[in-house]
Amino acid sequence: MPLVGKMTGFEKAELTKFLPNPDGSKHDYYRMAELYYASLGAMQ
DSSP states (O other): OHHHHHOOSOSEEEEEEOOOOTTSOOOSOSEEEEEEOSSHHHHO
8 A cells, every 4th residue: 555655646446455265375466456547648
């Protein structure tokens, strides 16, 4: 969240925290952030 908090121009942010796999093993990533912008220009 510290990096997302510094960003501007996005309309919505969705954050995902990955749980361990059913066998208990961990995923390659711990969290994922998806940022939504009104247009390509707003993103750039």
